[in-house]
Amino acid sequence: MKGTTCSETDFDGRLTPFGISFRSIVYRRNRSLLLIALVAFTSLTVTGGSLIAFSIMNGVDVAEKRLGADVMIVPFGTEADMEGVLLRGAPGTFYLPEGIEDAARGQEGIERVSPQLYIATFNSSHCAMPVQVIGFDPQSDFVVGPWIEQTIPGGASKGEVIVGSDINRAPGDSFLMFGRDYEVTGKLDKTGMGFDRSVFLDSSTVEQVIEDYGSYEDAVQLPDGADTVSVLMADVSKGQDITKFAEDMRDRFRSEGVGILLPKDMLQSMSANLSLIFTVIAILLIVIWAMSLIVLATVFTFAVNERRGEFGILRALGATRKKLARVILAESFVIGIVGAAAGSALSLLIVLSFGDFIGSEIPLSFLLPSAGTTIWIGVAGFLAAFVVGPLASIAPAFKIGRSEVFSVIREAV
C-alpha cells in the first residue's frame, strides 16, 4: 500500500444514531429548517390557542366569583352599559330612580341588598385617566367588599381609594379625580374584568366625589328625584327561584324605570358563546395538528425514499433494522423537539407580553392563568407538536428497515 506521512486525527470514533441524524439535519439544513418551522407553527398555534382559551375560561371563572349577587337592579335601558362596565371595563354613569333601594329592601323574597354608585371619570386634566369609579357601602356590601377586605385588610377610609390592577398607581400614590387628589391605599389582583380598570371607594368618600363630579358641565347630572345609587346588588332568600323572582321584580318595577340583570344569565350567555368559540378553536387546532402530521409524514416518506441508497449502505455496514429505525426516528425527534420548543416558547412570549392587549381586544373576561397552569399549557403544546415528528416518521422508518437491502444499495450515490 502507498506510504505517506502519518498524522493523528483527534476524532474519538463516537458516532451514535443521534449523531448520524444530527449530521444529516445540518447537511440538509434548508429542508430541516422548513420542517422545524412547520412543527414550530403547530406548537405556536396549539400553545397560543390553548392559552387564550384558558385565559377566557379563567376570566369567566373569576367573573363568576366577583359577580357574587343573585340579582342586579339597574336603571331601565342601562343593562348593556352595566355589562360593559363589568366585563369590558367601558366606563359609564347612571343613577337609579329615588326610593328604589327602600322598595327593594321591602320586597318579599329579598335577603340582602347593597347599593353601588358608578361614575365615569373624564378624559381631561381634571382626572388622572378615564376609569370607572365604583362606590360601595362597606356596611351592607357583600360583593366587592369581602374581596377588597381579603386583599387589602381595612379597605379604604375617607379620602382614600383602592385601584384595580390595570391602573398605573401603587399604594401611597395619589389619584386625581374631578380636580381632587385621593390617596391610593391598595391595589387589587387582576380579574380580567372591568374591575381591573376601576377605582373603588367607600360611601364616606362617595359624597365628596359626587359633589365634585356634579360641578362639571360634562357630568351626567343627577336627575331630580334620583338617588346617588347606580345599581343595587341583591341576593334572594334561600329556595327562591331566581328567574321567577327577577320576572316578578321586572313587572313590579318596570313602571318606575328599573331593569333587572341576572349575573347568572350574563355569564350563561357568555358561556354559550364560549362553548362555540372553544369548539371552533379546538377544531382549528386539531386541523392544524393533523395537517402538520400529514405534511411531515409526506415529507419524511419522500425523504426516506430519496435516501434509500444511503440507508442501504448503513444496513450493509452493519446497522440493524432497529438501529436504522432509530437513526430516522432520531432525526424526526430532533426536528420535533427544536420546532416544538421554539413554537411553545414564542407562543408563551407573545401571549404573556401582549396578554393585556389581547384581553382588551376580546370582548370577554380575559385573565391569564397562574404561572403553574401557564407552564403546563406550554408543556402540553410542546408535547402535542413534538409528537408530530416521530409519529410522522414511524411508518417510513419501519418500511425502510423491511426493504431488501440488495435492491436499495444499488441506488446509493
Next chain:
Amino acid sequence: MLLAARDLRKEFISGARPYPAADGVSIRVNAGDFVAITGRSGSGKSTLLNMIVGLVKPDSGSIVFEGNEITTMDDEALSSLRRTRIGYIPQGHGAVGYLDVKENVILPAALQGDFEEAANAARRMTGLLDELGIVHLADEYPSRLSGGELRRVAIARSLISSPALLLADEPTSDLDRETTAEIMNVFAAINDNGTTVIMVTHDEDAASFADIRYIMERGKVRS
C-alpha cells in the same frame, strides 16, 4: 476452510418472468485466498456476494462462514457479522454524503454502539488512511473526492474492524485503467497481509490480480 457455500438457489421475478440469479451455486474459500467472481451483467455474481454477506437470503442452500451457518442467522447476528468479521464494499462509492471521510470510515465500528471499540477503531483509522494514501482527506466530504479516492475510503471502511473476509462488489467499475491498477494493488496488499478477499468484477484486468477465479453464467458457477 473460511467459507463454504453449497447449492445456493435464488430466484428473482423480473416483470412477470422468474429468472434464477443463483441456480445451485457452490464455492469454497480458504483463509488467505484472493477470489475473483466474474461474469456478464445479470449472471448472478452480485447476488452471490450479497448472499454471502447476508444482505440477500437464498431460497435454499447453505453458507457456512467460520463454522457458522449464515442463512439461518437473525438480523442482529448478521448485522454484527458485517460490522466485525466481514468487510463489505458495495457497488458505487457507497459513501454517506453528510459524513466526512473519517466518520464514513469509522461507521461499521460506530454502529457497534461500543464507544471503547469505536475509540480503538479511530486510533487504527489514522494508520489505515495513511496506508491508503488518503490521510490528508480525513476531514473532507465525499462530494469533494475523486472516484479513486472514494474507492479508497470504501476500502478503509471495510477494513476498519480488521475483518477475516473482505467482499468487494465491482470495486473498479467506472475507474480509469491507471486508477484500477492502483486500487487492485491495494487489494493485493490487503490480501498479502492475510485478509481473504472475494471480489466480483466484470473487468478482466482486475480479475487477473486474483489467485482463484469463478465464472458465473445464468446463475451457475464454473471455476
